[in-house]
Amino acid sequence: MDALEIARWQFGITTVYHFMMVPLTIGLGLVVAVIQTAWYRTGKPEYLRMTKFWGKLFLINFIMGVATGIVQEFQFGMAWSEYSRFVGDVFGAPLALEALLAFFVESTFLGLWIFGWKQLKPAIHLACLWVAVIGSALSAYFIIVANSWMQHPVGVEMINGRPVMTDAWAVFTNNTALVAVPHTLFGALAVAGGFLLGIAWYHLWRRRHDGVDTVGPDGRVIPGEDVRIPGRDRTDHSVWIRSLRIGAVVAMISFAGTAVTGDLQGKLMFQQQPMKMAAAEAACHDGTGFSVLSIGNVGSKNCDDVVAVIEVPGILSFLARGDFTTEVKGVNSLLPEYKANYGTSLPDNPIYGDRAGQEIQYVPVMEVTYWGFRMMIGFGGIAALAALVALWLTRKGTVPEARWLMRLAVFGILAPFGANAAGWIFTEMGRQPFVVAPNPDPSGIDQVFMFTAAAVSPGVSAGELITSLVALTAVYAVLLVVEVKLLVTYIRGGVVSAMPELGHSPVDENEDETPGPGGNGDTKPAEDVLAFAY
Amino acid sequence: MELLPTIWFIAIAVLWTGYLFLEGFDLGVGMLMKLFARNNTERRVLLNTIGPVWDGNEVWLLTAGGATFAAFPLWYASLFSALYLPLLVVLLALIFRAVAFEYRGKVDTDSWRNRWDWAIALGSFFAAFGVGAALALTTTGLPLNANGDRVGGPIAWFSGYALLGGLAVVGFSLLHALAFLALKTDGEVRHRARQWLVRLLPVLLLPIAAWALVIQFMDGKPWTWAAVVLAVGAAATAWLLARKGAEGRAFLALGAFLVLGTTSIFGAVFPVVLPSTLDSAFDLTISNASSSDYTLGLMSIVAAFGLPLVIAYQAWTYWVFRRRVSAASIPEAHSFLPAVAARAFTTKG
Numbered sequence: 001m002d003a004l005e006i007a008r009w010q011f012g013i014t015t016v017y018h019f020m021m022v023p024l025t026i027g028l029g030l031v032v033a034v035i036q037t038a039w040y041r042t043g044k045p046e047y048l049r050m051t052k053f054w055g056k057l058f059l060i061n062f063i064m065g066v067a068t069g070i071v072q073e074f075q076f077g078m079a080w081s082e083y084s085r086f087v088g089d090v091f092g093a094p095l096a097l098e099a100l101l102a103f104f105v106e107s108t109f110l111g112l113w114i115f116g117w118k119q120l121k122p123a124i125h126l127a128c129l130w131v132a133v134i135g136s137a138l139s140a141y142f143i144i145v146a147n148s149w150m151q152h153p154v155g156v157e158m159i160n161g162r163p164v165m166t167d168a169w170a171v172f173t174n175n176t177a178l179v180a181v182p183h184t185l186f187g188a189l190a191v192a193g194g195f196l197l198g199i200a201w202y203h204l205w206r207r208r209h210d211g212v213d214t215v216g217p218d219g220r221v222i223p224g225e226d227v228r229i230p231g232r233d234r235t236d237h238s239v240w241i242r243s244l245r246i247g248a249v250v251a252m253i254s255f256a257g258t259a260v261t262g263d264l265q266g267k268l269m270f271q272q273q274p275m276k277m278a279a280a281e282a283a284c285h286d287g288t289g290f291s292v293l294s295i296g297n298v299g300s301k302n303c304d305d306v307v308a309v310i311e312v313p314g315i316l317s318f319l320a321r322g323d324f325t326t327e328v329k330g331v332n333s334l335l336p337e338y339k340a341n342y343g344t345s346l347p348d349n350p351i352y353g354d355r356a357g358q359e360i361q362y363v364p365v366m367e368v369t370y371w372g373f374r375m376m377i378g379f380g381g382i383a384a385l386a387a388l389v390a391l392w393l394t395r396k397g398t399v400p401e402a403r404w405l406m407r408l409a410v411f412g413i414l415a416p417f418g419a420n421a422a423g424w425i426f427t428e429m430g431r432q433p434f435v436v437a438p439n440p441d442p443s444g445i446d447q448v449f450m451f452t453a454a455a456v457s458p459g460v461s462a463g464e465l466i467t468s469l470v471a472l473t474a475v476y477a478v479l480l481v482v483e484v485k486l487l488v489t490y491i492r493g494g495v496v497s498a499m500p501e502l503g504h505s506p507v508d509e510n511e512d513e514t515p516g517p518g519g520n521g522d523t524k525p526a527e528d529v530l531a532f533a534y
Numbered sequence: 535m536e537l538l539p540t541i542w543f544i545a546i547a548v549l550w551t552g553y554l555f556l557e558g559f560d561l562g563v564g565m566l567m568k569l570f571a572r573n574n575t576e577r578r579v580l581l582n583t584i585g586p587v588w589d590g591n592e593v594w595l596l597t598a599g600g601a602t603f604a605a606f607p608l609w610y611a612s613l614f615s616a617l618y619l620p621l622l623v624v625l626l627a628l629i630f631r632a633v634a635f636e637y638r639g640k641v642d643t644d645s646w647r648n649r650w651d652w653a654i655a656l657g658s659f660f661a662a663f664g665v666g667a668a669l670a671l672t673t674t675g676l677p678l679n680a681n682g683d684r685v686g687g688p689i690a691w692f693s694g695y696a697l698l699g700g701l702a703v704v705g706f707s708l709l710h711a712l713a714f715l716a717l718k719t720d721g722e723v724r725h726r727a728r729q730w731l732v733r734l735l736p737v738l739l740l741p742i743a744a745w746a747l748v749i750q751f752m753d754g755k756p757w758t759w760a761a762v763v764l765a766v767g768a769a770a771t772a773w774l775l776a777r778k779g780a781e782g783r784a785f786l787a788l789g790a791f792l793v794l795g796t797t798s799i800f801g802a803v804f805p806v807v808l809p810s811t812l813d814s815a816f817d818l819t820i821s822n823a824s825s826s827d828y829t830l831g832l833m834s835i836v837a838a839f840g841l842p843l844v845i846a847y848q849a850w851t852y853w854v855f856r857r858r859v860s861a862a863s864i865p866e867a868h869s870f871l872p873a874v875a876a877r878a879f880t881t882k883g
Contacts, residue, residue, distance in 0.1 A: 063636035066589060067629040073599055077614025080620055081683070084614075088607020089825040093833055096600035100837065104844045108851055110591035115586040119854050164826045222785060457615040459683030468622045475626060479633060486640055 004456045006465040007079040010472065012428075016069050016421050017476050023420050026140060026185065027132040028058045029190025031250065033126075035177040037107065040126050046238040047504075048497045049231075054196070056498035060115065060486050061442050064479065066107070067526040071472065073099075079465060081511030082351060083435055083455035090156050091146055096171075098142035106135030144324040148177035151427070152272045152437050153448040163436075165449050176272065179264040186257030187423065189250055189378075190416040192382050197390055198248025199491050201409035204399045213237060213398050214236070221397030230503035231496040233427075239495060241397055248387040251416070255384030258419075262377075263319070270320035272439045275334050275362060276430035281316060283330040290315030331363055338362040342449065343437060351454045358450070364430045379419035386412050426436035537618035538821040538830035543807065545837060549601055550669065553594035554703065554796065555710075555789055556848075558730045558857070559583040562711025564631060565704070566659025567651050570730065574644075576723055577651060581635065582716040586855045588635065589734075589847055592679045595665070602712065604833055608682055608823035609672075609807045613678040616676045616684035617668050617691055624664035632655030640855045649750040663700035670699020673749055673799055675809035678816050685812070695748070702742035706792065720860035726782075729781045731776045731784070739769050739791070746795050750756050758801040765794035 001009075012422030025261050039047030070217030073095060076084050084092075109132040116125050156163035164173060207213040212224045212232060223237035270277045278284075280289055289311035321328070345350045345359050390409065393400060399409075431437050438449035489497070496502045571577040584591075603610040603670050614621060636645075636655035676697040684690055714736070715727035746762050754762075772787035775780050804807075807823055810816035822832065 003799055033798060059636060060619060060640070060692045061632055066592075069631040070592075070628055071625050073596055073603075074614060074621055077599075077603065077610045078618050081615035082610035084603065084607055084611040085682070088603060088610065091828050092600065092607055092610070092825065093605030093829055096597065096604035096833060097840075099600040100844065101598040103593045103596055104590060104848070108587075108844075109849055111589055112851055112854060116854060147753065150573070159826075165832075168828075168832050177867045260852070315692050392540045405546040457611075457618075458614050458681065459679075459685065460618050461688055464688045471622065471626060474727060475629060479629070481632075482637065489641070 001462070003460065003462040003465050004353075004355070004453060006462055006469055007456045008452070010079060010465065011075060011468070011504075012425070012471045013473055014075065014476070015070065015209075015428075016425065017480075018065065018068040018072055018448060019424060020417060021061055021068060021192040021418060021481075022140075022183075023188035023417070024056070024061045024195060026133075026188035027190070027250075027254075028061070028195065029053060029129075029136055030189065031246065032058055032203065033129045035246070035333045036126050036129060039237055046242060049235065049239050051244055052498040054243070056490055057195075057199075057487060060483065060490065062532035064448045064483055067479075068476070076332075079457055079460065079468075080435075080455050081457040081459070083450065086162055086450055086455070087149075087436065090145050090163055090171060093168075093336055094146040094149075094267070098139050102135050102142055102184065104135075106132050106139060109135065111302070114407050133318065137185060140184055141177075144180045144184060145172055145174060145177045148174045148180055151431060152176040152268075152439055154284070156448060158448060176265075176268060179261050179268060183258055183261035183265055186254040186261060186414070187420050189254035189381060190258060190383060191420060192385065193247045193251030193254055194248075194416045196243050197251060197387060198247075198410045198413035200240040200247060201246035201390065201406055202491070203494060204237075204244065204394070205403075205406040207232075207237065207240070207366045208398055208401055209403075215396075215398065219396045222483075223397075227296055227494075229248055231494060231499065236495060237398075241394065244394055244399075245391065248391045251387035252384050252475060254382055255387075256485050258380055259330050267322065272331055273431065273437050274440065275338060276364065276369065276427070276437075277320065278329065278331045278334055279364045279366050280373040280426065282366050282370040283316065285330040285331065286327045288315075288317040289313045290319065290325060320358050335362055337440075341440075346451060346453055349403050349454075351458070352451075353453075353458070355453045357475045360433055362433065364432050368424055370432045371431070372422045376419050377421035377425060378414040379422065383412060383415040383419070384414075403493045426487060524533070536824075537822055538827050538834065539605075539824040540805075541834060542601070542824065542879040543800070543804060543820050543831055543874040545834075546598060546601055546605065547796060547840075548841075549594060549598035550800075551793055551796045552596055553665075554706070555792055556591035556594055557588070558662075558703070559794070561703075562707035562709070564654045564707060565717065566711055566715070567658075568655035568657075569727070570715075571723075573605075575864055578639075578721050578859055579648075579719055579859050580865070581638070581654075581714065583715060584857050585635070587628070587848075587851055589632070589747045590851065592632070592829075594802045599749075599825040601833075605825055605830055606807055606818075607819050607825060611669065611821075612676070612678055612684075612818060613672055613808055614683035615679065617671065619665050619688055620667055620691070620696070624661050627657040627660035627664065629657075635655045650674040659704060659708075662703045665704025666699040666701070668699070669697040670695045670702065670745055671805045672808050674751050674752070675811040677812050678808070678810040678818075678831070679812065680816050682816070682818060685715075695745075698745050699747070700740055700747045705738035705740070706742050709735055710785070710788055710792070711822075713772070713788050715746070715775070717781040717785050718858055720858040724858070724860075728769070728776060728779065728781065734775065735769070735773045735776065741794060745821075746858075749799045751801040753806075756800060758798040759796035760795050761801065765791050765798060770793055774830060862878065875879040 035047055036051040037056065038044070040049055053485075076095075107130045112120065112128040113132060114512060115124065116128060120128065139215050149171060152174055153163060154174050155165055155167035157162075157166045204213070207224075208215075210226065214222045214224060214225045216222050221237070221241075223234045225233040225236075266277065283291065291311050314329050317324050322324070339360075339362070342362075343360065346355055350356070384411075393405075399406065417531055433451055433453065434449050435452040435455045436448065436450040438447065470495045558870075560795060563580050567577055567580055571580050599610070630653040634650040634657065638650035639656070641647075646663040671691060671693070674693070677684060677690050679685050708732065712727045712731040716724055716731055719727065743766070746765065750759055750762055768787050769790040771786050775784035775787055806817050807820060810818075847872045
């Protein structure tokens, strides 16, 4: 592997990893904010418990997103200095604005939320969480504006060989970003939905398994309680059944959302990056059919080995253009166009290092694009379908006793994560060999593009890159184990793990009456200073 | 003189100063977890002084980095790629430190806490040292060629200035942390922090003062020399105030020292943002490294509203959590019994 390949692996690994944590942060943050709002409005104890429990898991995960996010910003300059020099005028601004307008908001107000349970009035405490959640969504917007410019460069003029921003409005309302942002946010919500569903299922199953909850002759649940275990009361049953239903509904809505926005994205991509979409379909020849299954060597460069086994006529045209008849260009007819427009081999420029003069591979790795595209849709669809089934199975207030169903629900948590990762891997690898993709589409500027081969830092050695790749991967792997272990411990502990006060006095009856956290002056000063202490 | 690049040079100086001011004391508190705190309660006192604010403080670093990328992409690209390995160390340090803050109290065993305490202390040390080294090197120069790329291999960046800058930020952070603890805690920790502050101030400020002086001898202008003199005055004032027990004002005087010190350093090197030690023709300056006026203008407008807003709500956070933390206010560590384990336990009993 040369420096370029190592740098690409590093960017891929660190980004996919970072984007395990981020969707859960965005999705779960919104869900916790909604639940806390419900508690604020109704004062029901189950909503307080849900806020604390899901809030605790949210924080365990949040910090990993923060910690791995810094790597992302530094990496552009460290490993991709030529890229940074080329795009800095237009690409740097959304990154700077993300930090200034989103990260500050997110981190500061989340700090207020974590430590401010007692110091702040309930309404302000709740508002802090909402502000932090909005900050997360804003950060998604800014980073996707930056990414969308790489997919569809707009709002610039080429001056002295570099794109210079001339129209900020065009950059910040790039149509690629406007559909990618809701797609990503729905994708994040799908993760949160599956997370709630799986964990709540586990607890409902546990309660049945331990004989706490029983089922009456009509099949309806009879919630019970186990006085020996703090917090394992009837309210606990409400916590999990409500969490499960919220999770299932969120999962289904977000799948519908990703489908609608994904369709819009697909239609844009057929215009803006036709090669990526052709590669997503492993569509070698022009046509209208959507491949349900293609076999042969999907990855072969010349396309001749690919045979579509099952193909639905018309669907590809519908995905691309909204009708069933327009022929969509395949790889074989796009390839000569790309060669004519952007050259057949990399220019003889020192910037390309050893790769100068090499033939350019315009077709992305088709195993990745073809299967990435299908995994994204498949995992997303499976999760939504599972959510529908879960709602039906739990209509009488609890889950079936079967252990395998519980296991399925817990493993199902992974499906939306898989869909998110597959979608990003598809869209980023589908952009190759470009780091900034040229756009034949009239709304983009065609001659603004950059080959990935030119983007890597010329002064950085392969040895440095391999050092960081190994170090980051190793540290990330260790921290993933730690995070998952902590999450599992807190999940198995149930609500009491996030609310030790439940353990001090088995059931605090006042809880049912108090409409909000006690902001009054009669609490002990000790609690007053540190309600949620480290 | 170009107006917008100058404004953005100042803005980036402000962001770095803000970072060193705010994260300075929380990096210092992190290091003091192992150097100063004597038992778990004291460590928790330390942690909870910075608990609500450290993450917001760290965003100053991200913003300084992002603003450098946006306003001076060539500076960002050359500096970050030239300092590849030291910045990798900074990143790893920041990762461990952030995770440690959150995870330390999540399992109630001494070995778990001890491991994360080391992560906090070492993470804070290496982050402070690395950032200091990087800042010093951007003022004293790196071996860059005409394209702005480092020549001479992975450690060609190394020089005595890197050590000096590293020690400068470590020293200042420790000191500012002691002043912060004296201000934010009560009881034994407060008392001891004040003692340490008075005793260590003259020593711990030496490296940062040396860095400021080195820069003045290289590029000083009359007004930046004046800033150095004022900075020394602020340090002396901080020392006297700390002796007197005026904790709040001592903290602010140290802050004034930092602001004057960074002003003297950034002011002296202006308009060069990153000198090349190979040939001054390759120096990156505010003119040849900056973005277009259009981009800088857009960012200026956003920053003119955004930055005061950030300062306002961060200040509000410090107001909300203004009360002193003491050993008495630390609740007992709770080891929750997971429902499953608890059941096994109770059925046996």
